[in-house]
Amino acid sequence: MFTARLAGLVSLAIMLSACSSTPTIPTAKDVDLPRFMGDWYVIANIPTSPEKGAHNAVESYRLDKDGSIATSFTFREGAFDGPEKVMRPRGFVRDRTSNAVWGMQFVWPFRSEYLIAHVDLAYTETIIARSSLDYVWIMARTPEIPAADFERLRRKVADLGYDVAKQLTVSAGDTITLLTPQGTLNPFTGMAPRKRPFRV
Secondary structure: OHHHHHHHHHHHHHHHHOOOOOOOOOOOOOOOHHHHOEEEEEEEEEOOHHHOOEEEEEEEEEEOOOOOEEEEEEEEEOOOOOOEEEEOOEEEEOOOOOOOEEEEEOOOOOOEEEEEEEEOOOOOEEEEEOOOOOOEEEEEOOOEEEHHHHHHHHHHHHHHOOOHHHHOEOOOOOEEEEEOOOOEEEOOOEEEOOOEEEEO
């Protein structure tokens, strides 16, 4: 099982590292790395192969003394109450002017393109994207975001060139809470009362 998992990670690393070293989509202009560190909840994404079936995912960053970023991706496998799994890639900042262009290393020596396409001034929401428009992540500091904010972030993803209508999803079985006024259209399930959790 370990050998199969390692082979999968190697295949993923090779595939992701094939992206251009020069971003072809806009990125955030001036990312404050210390403020960007910490936990980010995955609200919606176009997932990589290992992430398919991942539920309640959280990405965490820690800036190390050498300037690299210790990363952990924690999720429940197969169901919202499934076994906990953790992936531990390491991030390397490629563009020190913006701090928005990273190489994410799952397996040495391959580094996958990782672009901070958006982060708000309060560092409460972010979009991680790729020039090849194959994968994307909308993340927030809490697992709950207003429906209007989700729709605004989804439009930002679309503006990057992604076909969000067909691809951007949360995993089946995830419990998502959107802060919606009563009677407001929820982007996933239709009409929903305020702060009502539901499973996708």
